[in-house]
Amino acid sequence: MNLQRNWPVLALVLLLAAGLSAPLVTGASAVAFFLEVLLGGLMSGVLYALVALGFVLIFKASGVFNFAQGAMVLFAALALARMSEVMPLPVAFGIAVLIMIVFAWLVERLVLRHLVNQEGVVLLMATLGITYFLDGFGQTVWGADIYEIKLGLPKTPTIVLDNIFQGGILINVEDFVAACIAALLVICLAVFFQKTPTGRALRAVADDHQAAQSIGIPLNRIWVIVWSVAGFVALVAGMVWGAKLGVQFSISLIALKALPVVILGGLTSVPGAIIGGLIIGVGEKMAEVFLSPVMVKAFDLAGGGIENWFAYVLALAFLLVRPEGLFGEKHIDRV
Amino acid sequence: MGAQAPEGVMSARNIGDIVLKLDGVSLAFGGVKALTGVSFDVREHEIRAIIGPNGAGKSSMLNVINGVYTPQQGSITFRGETVTQMRPHHAAEMGIARTFQSLALFKGMTVLDNIMTGRNLKMRSNVWLQALRVGPTQKEELAQRAHVERIIDFLEIQAYRKTPVGRLPYGLQKRVDLGRALAMEPQVLLLDEPMAGMNMEEKQDMCRFVLDVNDEFGTTIVLIEHDMGVVMDISDRVVVLDYGKKIGDGTPDAVRNNQSVIDAYLGVAH
Numbered sequence: 001m002n003l004q005r006n007w008p009v010l011a012l013v014l015l016l017a018a019g020l021s022a023p024l025v026t027g028a029s030a031v032a033f034f035l036e037v038l039l040g041g042l043m044s045g046v047l048y049a050l051v052a053l054g055f056v057l058i059f060k061a062s063g064v065f066n067f068a069q070g071a072m073v074l075f076a077a078l079a080l081a082r083m084s085e086v087m088p089l090p091v092a093f094g095i096a097v098l099i100m101i102v103f104a105w106l107v108e109r110l111v112l113r114h115l116v117n118q119e120g121v122v123l124l125m126a127t128l129g130i131t132y133f134l135d136g137f138g139q140t141v142w143g144a145d146i147y148e149i150k151l152g153l154p155k156t157p158t159i160v161l162d163n164i165f166q167g168g169i170l171i172n173v174e175d176f177v178a179a180c181i182a183a184l185l186v187i188c189l190a191v192f193f194q195k196t197p198t199g200r201a202l203r204a205v206a207d208d209h210q211a212a213q214s215i216g217i218p219l220n221r222i223w224v225i226v227w228s229v230a231g232f233v234a235l236v237a238g239m240v241w242g243a244k245l246g247v248q249f250s251i252s253l254i255a256l257k258a259l260p261v262v263i264l265g266g267l268t269s270v271p272g273a274i275i276g277g278l279i280i281g282v283g284e285k286m287a288e289v290f291l292s293p294v295m296v297k298a299f300d301l302a303g304g305g306i307e308n309w310f311a312y313v314l315a316l317a318f319l320l321v322r323p324e325g326l327f328g329e330k331h332i333d334r335v
Numbered sequence: 336m337g338a339q340a341p342e343g344v345m346s347a348r349n350i351g352d353i354v355l356k357l358d359g360v361s362l363a364f365g366g367v368k369a370l371t372g373v374s375f376d377v378r379e380h381e382i383r384a385i386i387g388p389n390g391a392g393k394s395s396m397l398n399v400i401n402g403v404y405t406p407q408q409g410s411i412t413f414r415g416e417t418v419t420q421m422r423p424h425h426a427a428e429m430g431i432a433r434t435f436q437s438l439a440l441f442k443g444m445t446v447l448d449n450i451m452t453g454r455n456l457k458m459r460s461n462v463w464l465q466a467l468r469v470g471p472t473q474k475e476e477l478a479q480r481a482h483v484e485r486i487i488d489f490l491e492i493q494a495y496r497k498t499p500v501g502r503l504p505y506g507l508q509k510r511v512d513l514g515r516a517l518a519m520e521p522q523v524l525l526l527d528e529p530m531a532g533m534n535m536e537e538k539q540d541m542c543r544f545v546l547d548v549n550d551e552f553g554t555t556i557v558l559i560e561h562d563m564g565v566v567m568d569i570s571d572r573v574v575v576l577d578y579g580k581k582i583g584d585g586t587p588d589a590v591r592n593n594q595s596v597i598d599a600y601l602g603v604a605h
Binding site for chain 2: 196197200201203204207208210211212213214215216217218219268
């Protein structure tokens with residue numbers, strides 16, 4: 001571990017550790033509350049990570065910064081919500097998966113295939129177009145109201161560990177299950193990428209299009225696979241968020257929360273998306289709960305709202321000191 | 336072992352029929368003519384070099400064979416099948432492998448993984464089976480791995496198996512690039528300046544590998560090179576390009592004594 005290269009990581013760890021210890025010194029009874037905040041942060045962090053993962057998958061395999069990821073989450077969630085009104089949830093889920101695969105195929109056929117070797121900015125604009133199309137098309141097909149996804153889990157918070165801490169820790173079962181689903185998905189994807197020949201081909205395409213073609217890796221098929229996987233991830237993210245908050249237009253805005261996550265974790269790193277998501281999730285909750293009171297006291301401010309900007313400020317700081325993110329590849333061009 | 340003298344090489348490998356033939360290939364980028372009516376053929380098991388000064392169209396030629404560029408005129412005949420253009424994926428399927436002048440390795444991946452990607456076309460198992468890691472997938476992976484290990488032994492890079500290629504020195508990266516191409520078990524191997532930027536020792540190693548590949552696997556080799564000395568030592572026949580036109584074709588000795596080749600390389604007084 002090269003300390004000089006990794007000092008931003010070290011600084012971050014120190015910062016988090018300081019944040020962790022601050023509430024601890026105020027009294028032992030705060031431990032349970034602290035853990036609650038931590039858990040809450042981790043759970044929303046996993047969800048951020050899911051959306052960020054969609055970005056990373058597509059960026060890795062095609063060099064496209066897919067602005068449409070948020071729209072894909074909304075579209076998949078809408079499809080799932082509306083179809084689950086008339087059929088059992090698992091069936092609706094299966095059909096939604098098929099819809100996302102068809103979508104991936106159409107994107108490759110109609111857009112990507114014609115834009116091979118174009119500038120990154122051209123591709124970004126193309127995905128911007130896809131974003132607005134998908135937002136509108138989703139409303140045309142599925143409607144523009146707020147819809148429900150019922151996972152059949154209890155929404156009431158449960159108290160656990162009350163024999164260890166006084167008062168116990170309050171957790172939401174639905175959140176907990178959602179986080180477990182997300183974690184499972186992330187593990188599956190990591191295995192798929194690292195351990196299977198297709199995963200290897202995907203990583204190869206991500207590294208060098210031309211070389212991948214020269215050894216007979218079919219680019220077009222790889223893109224369909226990658227967009228399908230990203231569509232699947234979007235569907236899971238949409239399901240989890242939709243169950244929590246209801247399926248509505250604002251879901252597509254969580255893509256904006258995933259931006260600081262990918263900046264933090266690195267655009268090309270799957271583990272980066274996960275750890276970045278967790279850091280942002282925990283960081284903003286911690287900041288909201290423990291930093292606001294400090295700011296209220298010290299500067300006589302109104303406090304609150306830190307959750308809204310914390311992620312972006314952290315991302316900005318990272319852009320300044322470590323633009324490739326925690327785990328991204330550093331680009332060194334031979335001159 | 337690879338024979339050292341070109342004469343010895345030729346008799347030992349018994350050069351066969353024409354496997355690859357280019358007919359009147361012309362390629363232009365807008366107004367810039369990269370290739371103008373170039374024709375030549377490559378025989379089975381031979382080492383065929385394409386040489387020429389900077390900007391002569393050597394790399395363009397290779398990219399036409401490999402299908403990266405689409406020529407405006409002319410045709411390519413590979414093993415009896417004539418087409419007006421190749422496609423990179425199709426070329427790979429038909430048994431044409433290549434290496435790159437500026438390294439195009441998968442930098443984040445290990446040496447082993449890089450070479451394993453070369454086996455991609457040989458893998459037959461289904462994506463879904465792979466995802467579930469069931470069925471014949473594991474057995475197939477092991478068989479492919481065994482083949483890759485032989486290539487790693489052959490190229491003497493056993494010690495770097497698990498090293499990410501981005502961390503290897505240049506000469507070794509070139510060797511991995513060759514290994515990845517060899518993993519495809521190609522009929523024809525296209526080498527784009529395999530010795531560019533190497534020191535003397537690395538050049539000699541690379542020459543030895545090229546000759547050994549040709550000798551042991553019987554692979555036909557088409558090679559672009561800057562270094563005249565290297566080319567003349569290892570190749571059976573040489574094509575000389577200048578400003579996109581063919582100005583010489585024949586054995587190294589014949590080419591060396593060809594007046595227009597000498598002019599192209601040394602310049603001519605007007």
